[in-house]
Amino acid sequence: MHKTLLALSVLLAVSPPGARAADENAACLECHADESMTFDLGGGLTLPLFVDGNAFAKSVHGQAVACTDCHAGMKPDHATGSLPAKTRHELARQASEACRGCHEEAPAEGIHHAVIARGDAGAPACSECHGAHDILAPGSFRTHVPARCGACHAKEAQAYAKSVHGSAIDSNDDVPVCTDCHRVHKDADTSPGALSLRTPVICGRCHTDPKRMAKYGISTNVVATYLADFHGMVTTLQRGTERGPGVKLAAGCTDCHGIHDIQKTDDPRSRVIAAHLQRTCQQCHQGAPAMFPQAWLSHWEPSPRKAPAVWVVRQFYRLMIPFMVGGLVLQIGLHILGVLRKR
Amino acid sequence: MSAAQIVRFSRRQRIEHALVMACFVLLCLTGFPQKFFTHAWAAALVHLLGGIDWARRIHHLAGYTLAALTVIHFGTGLAGMLTRQLPFSMMPTRKDFEDVFRQLRFYLGELPRAPLYDRFSYKEKFEYWGLVMGNVIMVMTGFLLSFPIQVTAFLPGVLVPAAKMAHSNEGLMAFLVITIWHIFNVHLNPDAFPFDPAIFTGKISRERYEHEHPLELARLEGRPPPAAEAPVAAPGPVRPGGRVGASPAPAGYYLNASRWSVHPVARDGDGLPAGPGLWRRVPAWVALALVPLLGVTFLMFMPVAGFAVLGRHLLLRPGRPPADGG
Numbered sequence: 001m002h003k004t005l006l007a008l009s010v011l012l013a014v015s016p017p018g019a020r021a022a023d024e025n026a027a028c029l030e031c032h033a034d035e036s037m038t039f040d041l042g043g044g045l046t047l048p049l050f051v052d053g054n055a056f057a058k059s060v061h062g063q064a065v066a067c068t069d070c071h072a073g074m075k076p077d078h079a080t081g082s083l084p085a086k087t088r089h090e091l092a093r094q095a096s097e098a099c100r101g102c103h104e105e106a107p108a109e110g111i112h113h114a115v116i117a118r119g120d121a122g123a124p125a126c127s128e129c130h131g132a133h134d135i136l137a138p139g140s141f142r143t144h145v146p147a148r149c150g151a152c153h154a155k156e157a158q159a160y161a162k163s164v165h166g167s168a169i170d171s172n173d174d175v176p177v178c179t180d181c182h183r184v185h186k187d188a189d190t191s192p193g194a195l196s197l198r199t200p201v202i203c204g205r206c207h208t209d210p211k212r213m214a215k216y217g218i219s220t221n222v223v224a225t226y227l228a229d230f231h232g233m234v235t236t237l238q239r240g241t242e243r244g245p246g247v248k249l250a251a252g253c254t255d256c257h258g259i260h261d262i263q264k265t266d267d268p269r270s271r272v273i274a275a276h277l278q279r280t281c282q283q284c285h286q287g288a289p290a291m292f293p294q295a296w297l298s299h300w301e302p303s304p305r306k307a308p309a310v311w312v313v314r315q316f317y318r319l320m321i322p323f324m325v326g327g328l329v330l331q332i333g334l335h336i337l338g339v340l341r342k343r
Numbered sequence: 344m345s346a347a348q349i350v351r352f353s354r355r356q357r358i359e360h361a362l363v364m365a366c367f368v369l370l371c372l373t374g375f376p377q378k379f380f381t382h383a384w385a386a387a388l389v390h391l392l393g394g395i396d397w398a399r400r401i402h403h404l405a406g407y408t409l410a411a412l413t414v415i416h417f418g419t420g421l422a423g424m425l426t427r428q429l430p431f432s433m434m435p436t437r438k439d440f441e442d443v444f445r446q447l448r449f450y451l452g453e454l455p456r457a458p459l460y461d462r463f464s465y466k467e468k469f470e471y472w473g474l475v476m477g478n479v480i481m482v483m484t485g486f487l488l489s490f491p492i493q494v495t496a497f498l499p500g501v502l503v504p505a506a507k508m509a510h511s512n513e514g515l516m517a518f519l520v521i522t523i524w525h526i527f528n529v530h531l532n533p534d535a536f537p538f539d540p541a542i543f544t545g546k547i548s549r550e551r552y553e554h555e556h557p558l559e560l561a562r563l564e565g566r567p568p569p570a571a572e573a574p575v576a577a578p579g580p581v582r583p584g585g586r587v588g589a590s591p592a593p594a595g596y597y598l599n600a601s602r603w604s605v606h607p608v609a610r611d612g613d614g615l616p617a618g619p620g621l622w623r624r625v626p627a628w629v630a631l632a633l634v635p636l637l638g639v640t641f642l643m644f645m646p647v648a649g650f651a652v653l654g655r656h657l658l659l660r661p662g663r664p665p666a667d668g669g
Contacts, residue, residue: 327646
């Protein structure tokens with residue numbers, strides 16, 4: 001505590017705007033540094049009142065924000081006061097108003113805002129994702145994201161942890177964390193199937209990046225080859241369509257590869273290895289026989305080695321269309337020439 | 344100008360054409376947005392049609408209708424040929440191959456006169472065979488794409504993307520051939536410009552018939568063909584190599600090898616067509632097999648012919664006086 005006060009007093013000398021905060025925070029921590037301090041919310045719920053002064057000092061707010069900037073109206077003598085909330089979640093939602101006091105430009109949209117707007121009070125408030133006293137700068141806590149989201153979305157977080165992306169998270173900056181695909185403050189469309197229709201764009205952000213994919217020997221053609229096929233055409237034209245009774249959406253990336261449990265395409269657990277492909281197709285194509293999956297070229301461009309039949313047909317028409325149409329245009333040209341000559 | 348009208352297309356043919364045309368338009372409207380789906384116009388058109396699901400439903404409905412029309416057309420055609428009631432007037436013959444050269448050389452000023460045509464000119468035969476063969480490809484591949492689960496139960500799955508590639512490209516070629524060749528030759532050419540209603544009214548003035556199909560008109564009116572196309576050989580007895588033109592023959596199919604022509608004789612004693620060459624009786628399957636074979640050959644020959652005639656013209660400059668000073 002003395003060290004902190006010393007550090008704060010040094011800071012005070014060079015940073016006048018933080019001086020008030022440092023003074024005030026030090027005063028608050030006189031009591032709130034006690035790890036055992038709690039508040040009885042009633043109904044068997046307790047609220048820890050401990051604040052980790054070190055963590056707060058390291059947080060984005062640590063040097064400039066005073067306790068009462070967020071906890072407005074708290075006086076030094078509040079020790080026996082009451083709280084206007086019955087749960088921590090309720091408190092956190094009230095605190096979100098305090099966040100907005102400074103972050104007024106923060107988008108009031110995104111999936112959780114949409115859920116709140118739908119009348120679901122369970123959606124998280126600012127501090128339940130970003131933290132309260134330990135808020136770090138955006139982008140500096142990637143590896144913590146799955147745990148944060150997993151606090152509520154446990155099933156998804158568990159599946160993700162075993163996936164090709166989640167299992168590499170500690171050693172690899174390239175793999176996406178939850179918020180790379182589910183951009184919580186941007187992708188607000190909660191209509192059924194909206195996210196599925198956007199998977200070619202979402203997955204394509206990384207999977208069409210040659211620099212990133214070269215490291216793993218993954219083709220950057222996967223989105224183009226998907227779009228060249230039936231599913232890609234339909235999802236493109238289905239943009240804005242909602243999944244519902246009688247309205248099926250064509251398969252996007254995750255419908256075949258899986259969502260949170262996505263695996264390498266040669267992993268025995270993968271849904272798209274040859275042994276599992278028929279079953280994967282059958283999710284939509286009921287009764288698809290064993291040869292049905294061959295109708296999908298597995299993201300290969302037709303070539304003399306891969307799908308030669310398709311390649312031959314394409315080459316045939318690449319020659320035939322200009323040859324035929326060119327020949328006919330020439331004959332029409334000669335016809336017009338003949339008419340002009342007679343005049 | 345004579346007011347006399349000649350019926351060129353039967354009621355049934357006019358209805359068939361109207362249905363094929365309606366299907367074709369619908370198939371293009373609902374098919375091309377799927378082929379060119381990344382373009383804004385495609386998305387707008389699909390939206391207008393009520394979404395991709397509706398576009399596909401309309402496409403399937405029009406496709407099944409066209410498939411049914413194709414099957415009916417083949418069925419009646421085959422029945423007509425098997426009963427020897429149907430003249431093989433759509434079959435390309437040697438005259439058609441030669442007419443292409445003669446017509447194009449006439450356009451270039453190499454020949455003084457254009458060839459005279461029978462019931463169907465080479466331009467019409469090309470159009471017909473293009474549509475028929477295109478339909479065969481479109482119906483077969485379309486069927487494969489409509490029932491991939493049933494088809495891959497007994498055929499390799501790779502046929503599905505191959506069929507899609509063929510369907511998409513053949514459709515584009517059909518669209519280009521129709522919009523360029525059919526619309527120009529029927530409506531935009533100087534003789535018919537701006538619109539020829541014959542396929543809708545079924546009738547053409549006698550004057551125009553005389554101009555466009557003089558050989559058929561002469562036959563219809565029981566006149567000998569115009570002098571330029573008069574047969575060289577006179578009728579005569581059966582020779583070892585076959586029967587000469589205009590002679591009566593027993594019922595059957597007859598092939599004229601020098602004219603690449605097949606003629607059915609419906610009843611014993613009916614006459615063979617007048618003209619050069621010997622008619623040899625052939626089995627029905629030979630006659631029937633020759634029809635699509637010559638049709639496809641002619642399709643492939645047509646674009647070559649234009650390049651060949653123009654190339655020859657540019658290289659040899661036939662029919663032109665030698666350049667001054669040699």
